[in-house]
Amino acid sequence: MxxxxxxxxxxxxxxxxxxxxxxxxxxxxxxxxxxxxxxxxxxxxxxxxxxxxxxxxxxxxxxxxxxxxxxxxxxxxxxxxxxxxxxxxxxxxxxxxxxxxxxxxxxxxxxxxxxxxxxxxxxxxxxxxxxxxxxxxxxxxxxxxxxxxxxxxxxxxxxxxxxxxxxxxxxxAVCYVRDLVNEPAANKAPLKIAELAKELTVPERIEVRVLDKAVLEEMGMNGILAVGQGSRNPPCLVQLTYTPKGKSKGTLIFVGKGICFDSGGLSLKNAQQMENMKDDMAGAATVFGIFKYLQEADLPYTVVGLTPLAENMPDGSAQKVGDIIRHYNGKTVEVANTDAEGRLILADALAYGATMKPDLMIDIATLTGACVVALGNECAGLLGNDAQTIARLISLGKEQGELFWELPLIERYRSHMKSEVADLKNIGKPMNAGTIIGGLFLSEFVPGEVKWVHIDIAGTAFTSEPRDYCPAGATGIPLRTLLSLLKNR
Missing domain, CATH: 3.40.220.10 (Leucine Aminopeptidase, subunit E, domain 1)
Structure with missing residues (x-):
C-alpha cells in the first residue's frame, strides 16, 4: 500500500x-x-x-x-x-x-x-x-x-x-510479525529463525547474539533443552540488545515464547489442535517485531529481547512425562504434561532476564487454551506484579484496538502445582484456572523485586477468519500496544 x-x-x-x-x-x-x-x-x-x-x-x-x-x-x-x-x-x-x-x-x-x-x-x-x-x-x-x-x-x-x-x-513491523507467524513450520526451525533475527542487527545500536545448544548446556538452560530434545532441529535462544545513543534511562526486557511447532510432544495433540501450531512462536515473533521497529527508532532506554526457540516433537529422544528439569535459577520442575512446554522454555529465559536487573520485564506467549475459554479470541490476558504497567497496557491497547484484561495471580492456587518429587509441576488441576496457573508458574522464575507482566496471546495471535483490518492468519497482536508503551513510557 x-x-x-x-x-x-x-x-x-x-x-x-x-x-x-x-x-x-x-x-x-x-x-x-x-x-x-x-x-x-x-x-x-x-x-x-x-x-x-x-x-x-x-x-x-x-x-x-x-x-x-x-x-x-x-x-x-x-x-x-x-x-x-x-x-x-x-x-x-x-x-x-x-x-x-x-x-x-x-x-x-x-x-x-x-x-x-x-x-x-x-x-x-x-x-x-x-x-x-x-x-x-x-x-x-x-x-x-x-x-x-x-x-x-x-x-x-x-x-x-x-x-x-x-x-x-x-x-x-506488524507485517513483519505476521509474515513470521504465517510462515509454514517447515521453513522456520529454531536456527533458521535465529538467522533471520541476525538481519535485525544495526551497528552500534542493535546487537543480536544466538545462544546455541552448546551454550545453553553450559548455562544450564535445561528447560529449553528438554523441550527441544525431541526434534532433529536443535533449540537455541536469541538475545537482542538495543543500546540508546546517550545515557540509558533504564532497561526493559521483552521475552517471547518461540515454539516453532508444537505437536504436544509425547502428550500428543490431536489433528485439529495441531492445525495452527505454526503460530506457537508468535510471542518470539512479537519480540522480533519490536526490534524491527527499533531499527529506525531513537529511544532513551536499553531494550533487551530474549526468545527461546524450540520445536516440541514426539521423537524417541523427547522428554517424557515424569521427567524432572533443573532450570536456570536452580528450581526443579516435574513434567506432568509435555504439552505444557511453553512455560518450560520461558522459565529459563525469565530467570536469565532477571539477572540483568531490568526496570520492567514483559513476556508474550501463546501459553494457554484456557485463556481463549476465559477471554475469547479478541482479548489477551494480563497477569503479573506490576499493576501500573498492566493498567497502562489496557489503556494503550484500547487506543490501538488491541484488547487486554487482567486476571489475578491467586496465591492459594500455587498448591495446584505441588509435586512430591520436585519443587513444582508444570501443570495444575484439570480444567481449573489454567491461565492463572500458567502465570503462577512463570512467577516462580521472576524474583519479587523485578517488575513483571505476562501477556497470554493464545486467543489473539491468530484468527481463522478476517476481522476488521486483519485478514485471516496472524494478527500481529500485541505489537502495536507494546510499541506505544515504549514510545510513551
Missing amino acids: QIELISRKRWQGRVSAALMFENEPRPLGIEPAGFQRVVLMNESFNGKFSETTAGIDALKRRLIISGLGKRSEFELDRVRVAVARLLSRAGEFAESELGLLMPKAGAVKVKPERFVEAVVEGAILSSYRFSRYRQLKPEEQKVVKRLVLVYNSDEELKQAKSAVAEAERRCA
Whole structure:
C-alpha cells in the first residue's frame, strides 16, 4: 500500500472518500455545498459504524463514504476499521487509487497526528496478504494500491508527514510479525529463525547474539533443552540488545515464547489442535517485531529481547512425562504434561532476564487454551506484579484496538502445582484456572523485586477468519500496544 499526501487544490483523482459520523449532515472534510450535489447509491445511509455507501458528485466523480458511528461513542480504532471498509468498497469498484478527504483540525476530538496514524494503520494492515505460496484470485487483485490523503492546506499536510512515517514504521513491523507467524513450520526451525533475527542487527545500536545448544548446556538452560530434545532441529535462544545513543534511562526486557511447532510432544495433540501450531512462536515473533521497529527508532532506554526457540516433537529422544528439569535459577520442575512446554522454555529465559536487573520485564506467549475459554479470541490476558504497567497496557491497547484484561495471580492456587518429587509441576488441576496457573508458574522464575507482566496471546495471535483490518492468519497482536508503551513510557 502506497501512502501519499497532497493538498486539496492539487488533488485531481477521480475517486474520493470520506468518513462520516452517524446522523450528521455531511461527511468529514466536505463542505455543505459540495455534499448537496452528491447523489448516493444508498440514500438511507446515515454514517452508522462499519457501513459504507457510494455516490456520484456533480462532476460525475465517485465518492465513497464510511461510517464512524455516533460521535459520542467515538474511539480511535473506529478510524482504522472505517478506512479498511473504504478500501474494501473501493476494491469492489476495481479502483486502484483513492483520495481520502481528511477532516479539518478540530473536527474530531483527537489530535490530528493520532487520527492520521490510525488512517494509515487501517489502510496498510487491512491490505496485508500472505500470498507467497499461492496465486491471488481475480477479485483479490482488485485492490487499492495507492491511498492519497487529501488535506485542506499545505500547513496541515506538512504537520502530518512525521505521523504518517511513524505509522508506516509500526505497520512494517506488524507485517513483519505476521509474515513470521504465517510462515509454514517447515521453513522456520529454531536456527533458521535465529538467522533471520541476525538481519535485525544495526551497528552500534542493535546487537543480536544466538545462544546455541552448546551454550545453553553450559548455562544450564535445561528447560529449553528438554523441550527441544525431541526434534532433529536443535533449540537455541536469541538475545537482542538495543543500546540508546546517550545515557540509558533504564532497561526493559521483552521475552517471547518461540515454539516453532508444537505437536504436544509425547502428550500428543490431536489433528485439529495441531492445525495452527505454526503460530506457537508468535510471542518470539512479537519480540522480533519490536526490534524491527527499533531499527529506525531513537529511544532513551536499553531494550533487551530474549526468545527461546524450540520445536516440541514426539521423537524417541523427547522428554517424557515424569521427567524432572533443573532450570536456570536452580528450581526443579516435574513434567506432568509435555504439552505444557511453553512455560518450560520461558522459565529459563525469565530467570536469565532477571539477572540483568531490568526496570520492567514483559513476556508474550501463546501459553494457554484456557485463556481463549476465559477471554475469547479478541482479548489477551494480563497477569503479573506490576499493576501500573498492566493498567497502562489496557489503556494503550484500547487506543490501538488491541484488547487486554487482567486476571489475578491467586496465591492459594500455587498448591495446584505441588509435586512430591520436585519443587513444582508444570501443570495444575484439570480444567481449573489454567491461565492463572500458567502465570503462577512463570512467577516462580521472576524474583519479587523485578517488575513483571505476562501477556497470554493464545486467543489473539491468530484468527481463522478476517476481522476488521486483519485478514485471516496472524494478527500481529500485541505489537502495536507494546510499541506505544515504549514510545510513551
